[in-house]
Amino acid sequence: MSDDPRAMIECQDVHKYYGDYHALRGIDLTIREGEFFSLLGPSGCGKTTLLRTIAGFEDISSGAVLIDSKHMEDVPANQRPTNMVFQSYAIFPHLTVAQNVAFGLRRDPRSKAEKAALVEEALGMVGLKGYGNRAAHALSGGQRQRVALARALILKPKVLLLDEPLSALDRKMREQMQVELIKLQRQVGITFVLVTHDQEEALVMSDRIAVMFEGGIAQLDEPETLYARPTDRRVADFIGVMNFLPAEVIAESDDLVTVEVGGLGRVELPHAQISRSNPDDSAVMIGFRPETMTLIGPSQPHTQARETEAIIDEVVYYGDMTYYDLRLEGVPDPVRISMRNVFGRDVQEVGTRTRLAWSPGSLVLFR
Numbered sequence: 325m326s327d328d329p330r331a332m333i334e335c336q337d338v339h340k341y342y343g344d345y346h347a348l349r350g351i352d353l354t355i356r357e358g359e360f361f362s363l364l365g366p367s368g369c370g371k372t373t374l375l376r377t378i379a380g381f382e383d384i385s386s387g388a389v390l391i392d393s394k395h396m397e398d399v400p401a402n403q404r405p406t407n408m409v410f411q412s413y414a415i416f417p418h419l420t421v422a423q424n425v426a427f428g429l430r431r432d433p434r435s436k437a438e439k440a441a442l443v444e445e446a447l448g449m450v451g452l453k454g455y456g457n458r459a460a461h462a463l464s465g466g467q468r469q470r471v472a473l474a475r476a477l478i479l480k481p482k483v484l485l486l487d488e489p490l491s492a493l494d495r496k497m498r499e500q501m502q503v504e505l506i507k508l509q510r511q512v513g514i515t516f517v518l519v520t521h522d523q524e525e526a527l528v529m530s531d532r533i534a535v536m537f538e539g540g541i542a543q544l545d546e547p548e549t550l551y552a553r554p555t556d557r558r559v560a561d562f563i564g565v566m567n568f569l570p571a572e573v574i575a576e577s578d579d580l581v582t583v584e585v586g587g588l589g590r591v592e593l594p595h596a597q598i599s600r601s602n603p604d605d606s607a608v609m610i611g612f613r614p615e616t617m618t619l620i621g622p623s624q625p626h627t628q629a630r631e632t633e634a635i636i637d638e639v640v641y642y643g644d645m646t647y648y649d650l651r652l653e654g655v656p657d658p659v660r661i662s663m664r665n666v667f668g669r670d671v672q673e674v675g676t677r678t679r680l681a682w683s684p685g686s687l688v689l690f691r
């Protein structure tokens with residue numbers, strides 16, 4: 325992407341009411357040209373509603389939606405430069421693959437031969453070259469979703485809107501399709517907007533992610549920033565696993581905050597490591613990810629890092645990883661640590677007193 329990417333979709337203070345229900349509460353959002361953008365959030369947060377207002381399937385109550393710098397309020401869905409792929413495969417089982425894809429061109433004035441060439445091209449893009457004459461009902465779930473993608477792409481829309489397109493697939497197929505969708509998006513260069521409730525899917529696929537709660541955007545960032553520096557406890561909790569420890573601010577200077585952390589003791593954190601808390605949650609908390617702390621075996625020497633004593637409460641073996649739930653002194657709930665099993669299984673037993681190595685750089689203060 326260039327340094328100054330063009331805006332492809334702009335939502336300006338978009339509100340949507342269903343009767344009395346306030347489903348979108350002032351959405352301000354710019355999606356860049358050529359970007360893979362995701363709307364992520366729990367069920368009912370309004371992500372599908374937002375996607376449908378961009379598509380034009382839903383009117384907005386107030387605000388503005390622009391696509392490619394043009395106001396869309398009076399432009400019906402079928403005249404917007406967008407196309408949508410749905411969760412259900414929405415293909416016609418009694419037609420062939422080629423007929424299904426050609427359905428995307430039904431209003432196109434081009435000749436039969438030209439259309440056939442476009443169908444072949446679109447099938448090639450989604451990895452279905454040579455499948456044109458197959459009966460659609462005989463395809464697997466993943467292949468059906470590729471047909472739906474080819475049909476949506478054949479019109480070369482400026483924006484492809486994807487509403488949970490992979491959620492009906494089993495895990496292996498979903499992971500494979502995630503990688504293929506990323507490759508496809510890079511190849512065609514079209515702006516993709518994905519709706520998903522699956523945080524892993526959003527992290528894997530997106531250039532940027534908007535995390536939504538209760539009709540608003542809580543944080544909009546690149547995946548790495550969302551994961552490492554969530555600005556809000558709800559975001560931290562929704563994306564991956566975050567441990568929380570009670571904390572108290574002891575002193576504060578221009579560049580550092582001194583915090584007494586339950587179980588870990590006193591730490592000094594720069595302001596960059598401070599995030600907002602949920603507005604209706606006044607408690608100060610320290611958060612950290614499971615992989616940012618390390619268990620040290622009884623025979624291992626002391627490290628350069630800070631060390632804290634802990635007692636192993638639970639061990640969960642996952643093959644490549646082991647999760648340890650640990651009790652820290654003075655902290656009521658256990659914290660979760662993950663360790664890669666690089667040299668085979670090196671499990672410490674439940675009930676063992678052990679040492680935990682950590683660094684203040686991996687802590688986030690929520691206040």
Ligand SMILES: Nc1ncnc2c1ncn2[C@@H]1O[C@H](COP(=O)(O)OP(=O)(O)OP(=O)(O)O)[C@@H](O)[C@H]1O
Pocket residue numbers: 342345347365366367368369370371372373374521
């Ligand atoms: N046509 C409608 N009439 C009334 N309420 C609606 C309508 N469509 C959606 N809603 C409500 O608006 C809220 C947001 O719905 P939306 O479908 O956008 O959520 P979502 O985040 O996409 O959730 P999900 O992943 O479950 O689809 C929900 O509380 C839903 O019940």
